Amino acid sequence: MTTLLVLALSLPCVYVAPSADGAASLAAAGITRVCTEADLAKREPLATPGTAPRPGLASPTRAPWVVANGWRFLRQPRAKYVYDLPVGKALLALAEAFAYEVDAALKIDPADARSLGEMWKVLAALPSVDLPVVSDFAVVDDGSAATGEVMNLLARRNLLFEVVQAASPRHRLNIRIGTPEYPREEAADPSAFALKIRRQLTDDQRTLRVYGSEVVICRLTAAANRARLHLINYGGREIEGLRIRLRGAYTGSDARVAGVGVLALQDRVVTGGTTEFSLPRLTTYAVIDLQSVR
Amino acid sequence: MRRRSFVRLLSAASVVRPFQNRSDTPTLRVVSKYSPSATPGMPGPYPGRVISIRSDRSVDTATGAADAAVVHDMLAQGMRALTGAATTADAWRRFFAPSDIVGIKVNCGGYPHCVSAYEIVADVVGQLTGIGVPVSHIYVYERFQSQLDEVNYAPHLPGGVQIVAAERENRNVDNSGYDPATYLEADFFGEEDTRSNMMRLVSRLLTKIINIPNVKDHGATGATGCLKNIAYGSFSNVARTHQRGTSYTYSMVGALAAMEPLRSRTVLQILDGLRGVWHGGPFARTTRYVFYPRQIMLGTDPVAIDRLLLDIIDKERRAHGAISIWDRSPDSLRVDDTRARDADPNVNIIIREPGHVEYAATLGLGVYDRARIQVQELTV
Numbered sequence: 001m002t003t004l005l006v007l008a009l010s011l012p013c014v015y016v017a018p019s020a021d022g023a024a025s026l027a028a029a030g031i032t033r034v035c036t037e038a039d040l041a042k043r044e045p046l047a048t049p050g051t052a053p054r055p056g057l058a059s060p061t062r063a064p065w066v067v068a069n070g071w072r073f074l075r076q077p078r079a080k081y082v083y084d085l086p087v088g089k090a091l092l093a094l095a096e097a098f099a100y101e102v103d104a105a106l107k108i109d110p111a112d113a114r115s116l117g118e119m120w121k122v123l124a125a126l127p128s129v130d131l132p133v134v135s136d137f138a139v140v141d142d143g144s145a146a147t148g149e150v151m152n153l154l155a156r157r158n159l160l161f162e163v164v165q166a167a168s169p170r171h172r173l174n175i176r177i178g179t180p181e182y183p184r185e186e187a188a189d190p191s192a193f194a195l196k197i198r199r200q201l202t203d204d205q206r207t208l209r210v211y212g213s214e215v216v217i218c219r220l221t222a223a224a225n226r227a228r229l230h231l232i233n234y235g236g237r238e239i240e241g242l243r244i245r246l247r248g249a250y251t252g253s254d255a256r257v258a259g260v261g262v263l264a265l266q267d268r269v270v271t272g273g274t275t276e277f278s279l280p281r282l283t284t285y286a287v288i289d290l291q292s293v294r
Numbered sequence: 295m296r297r298r299s300f301v302r303l304l305s306a307a308s309v310v311r312p313f314q315n316r317s318d319t320p321t322l323r324v325v326s327k328y329s330p331s332a333t334p335g336m337p338g339p340y341p342g343r344v345i346s347i348r349s350d351r352s353v354d355t356a357t358g359a360a361d362a363a364v365v366h367d368m369l370a371q372g373m374r375a376l377t378g379a380a381t382t383a384d385a386w387r388r389f390f391a392p393s394d395i396v397g398i399k400v401n402c403g404g405y406p407h408c409v410s411a412y413e414i415v416a417d418v419v420g421q422l423t424g425i426g427v428p429v430s431h432i433y434v435y436e437r438f439q440s441q442l443d444e445v446n447y448a449p450h451l452p453g454g455v456q457i458v459a460a461e462r463e464n465r466n467v468d469n470s471g472y473d474p475a476t477y478l479e480a481d482f483f484g485e486e487d488t489r490s491n492m493m494r495l496v497s498r499l500l501t502k503i504i505n506i507p508n509v510k511d512h513g514a515t516g517a518t519g520c521l522k523n524i525a526y527g528s529f530s531n532v533a534r535t536h537q538r539g540t541s542y543t544y545s546m547v548g549a550l551a552a553m554e555p556l557r558s559r560t561v562l563q564i565l566d567g568l569r570g571v572w573h574g575g576p577f578a579r580t581t582r583y584v585f586y587p588r589q590i591m592l593g594t595d596p597v598a599i600d601r602l603l604l605d606i607i608d609k610e611r612r613a614h615g616a617i618s619i620w621d622r623s624p625d626s627l628r629v630d631d632t633r634a635r636d637a638d639p640n641v642n643i644i645i646r647e648p649g650h651v652e653y654a655a656t657l658g659l660g661v662y663d664r665a666r667i668q669v670q671e672l673t674v
Contacts, residue, residue: 157486195484198484203481203488210486211487211488212466212469212530213467213469213487214466214485214486214487235467237467238467239467239468240467240468240469240470242469243474243489267475276474278469278470278474280470
């Protein structure tokens with residue numbers, strides 16, 4: 001019963017504008033958490049996830065500008081959110097909200113109801129896990145827009161951080177903007193600032209690395225004996241052969257890929273205290289459960 | 295005197311300068327389980343030796359059309375000259391056996407005006423099958439299938455030749471054609487994906503590779519010949535090395551070319567200079583910067599051939615009053631302004647790194663010193 005409750009809570013509620021077939025389309029799609037107008041009130045609006053052209057800041061094919069809300073979820077995990085989504089964006093929003101386990105409402109175009117329902121069933125069927133979020137360093141949140149934008153860039157680069165209110169003794173690296181080490185002027189260029197933190201952390205020490213795409217953002221939860229990795233593809237195109245590196249030794253043979261099913265992980269290697277594997281296909285979302293090797 | 299000025303002056307005077315490795319080369323980490331062969335294909339059995347075959351009849355410069363029969367003679371004479379073999383077939387047998395699985399690395403980036411010539415590729419396939427290599431063992435390859443589709447070699451080749459690419463198109467979504475265990479890792483600009491993986495075809499299937507680049511200018515490397523074609527055409531995620539005015543191709547090109555098993559398996563270099571591009575490369579979407587060297591260079595040493603290529607490109611640029619490929623002046627640089635670059639041959643969008651050829655020599659890939667390169671000139 002508890003499990004069902006957790007699962008139900010981790011899936012957002014869905015709203016379609018009132019129309020002759022709006023509610024019917026959700027019911028037909030098997031979407032069981034339907035929002036009312038009242039549910040949408042007093043929620044924080046989110047950006048439509050995906051990629052966007054940003055001349056001079058991003059490369060259209062190699063490293064597009066990613067619009068993602070993960071940093072906001074990390075900053076305010078207990079807030080209530082709402083997406084107002086154009087057609088074609090519902091799956092990505094569902095994946096994002098589910099991966100970060102936030103209370104979100106999705107206002108969707110009825111045309112997306114069917115595909116959303118298919119993904120909904122996949123997510124609802126996932127075995128529930130309750131694992132702590134993995135982080136490599138901490139960001140002391142002063143509530144400023146500058147710190148928020150730095151979090152945005154850190155999250156987009158799969159630099160795993162924990163948002164704290166005061167420096168955390170659990171981490172070697174605590175980022176507090178406005179200190180001599182992290183001056184506010186540097187944070188004015190959040191991309192360069194994120195890179196500075198990455199260099200301080202070093203790539204070797206990063207718990208998670210993603211190779212083969214600049215538009216996949218991951219969320220990793222883990223305990224002593226197991227881990228769950230969520231992969232969200234913001235690029236709008238299916239990705240083949242994405243390579244993942246995790247610090248630590250893990251077993252795990254497959255991934256659940258939205259719209260595809262269960263796929264075997266490929267070219268798995270455990271060496272030098274790290275585990276690497278390739279995911280043959282990544283649609284909008286995939287989840288991989290791993291077991292630690294002692 | 296600043297080093298940039300120093301290099302430019304020496305180039306203008308055509309003086310051989312002592313090699314100085316640079317302090318700004320990034321750390322490159324090579325991961326490969328493959329060992330070199332007893333005689334790696336690069337520089338192979340003929341270091342410092344280049345056969346240059348010219349024919350005014352090879353291309354009709356009015357139409358751009360090549361003459362297959364003349365090209366056949368150029369290659370045949372060139373191969374015999376390179377090897378000293380009595381017959382053309384024997385020359386090819388020096389490199390290939392019927393049991394080999396042979397890759398032909400073409401260059402399709404200069405479509406439609408300057409790609410690896412159909413006539414050369416077809417003749418190479420004909421020579422291979424002539425010495426007993428099954429057509430099913432011959433792979434014409436590029437990185438992007440979309441480029442191969444544009445060029446469309448199939449009608450020019452026997453049925454059964456494999457025409458394959460690692461990725462469907464240049465979209466950075468298709469990694470399955472690359473070997474996750476064979477890669478070079480480097481962080482150039484802070485990009486997240488720091489790996490360039492070798493094509494699976496190269497690492498896991500081919501036993502020999504023939505490299506057929508073009509005579510082309512290149513905005514990031516100065517010129518794209520043997521080294522650039524085999525290196526950047528056999529690995530993923532390489533465009534990340536040059537952006538925002540800066541090129542890290544100086545060390546990257548040679549480092550990739552030197553990686554095993556690519557280095558050992560690339561046994562023959564055929565620089566297609568029937569047509570050329572003296573500016574705006576590696577692309578050739580208009581004929582404005584196309585010229586006709588009507589020349590093929592053969593050898594096993596990619597550095598020696600590319601050393602000559604640098605002079606060919608620079609000479610043609612000088613003939614048109616354009617800045618040298620060695621120009622590093624900030625005055626010539628208009629970062630990312632491809633429109634300006636395409637309109638004006640005195641505009642660079644990136645500071646070029648023709649020094650990548652000399653750097654490759656320091657990795658043992660061949661001979662850079664012009665005085666030590668033996669060129670045998672043939673005319674057909």
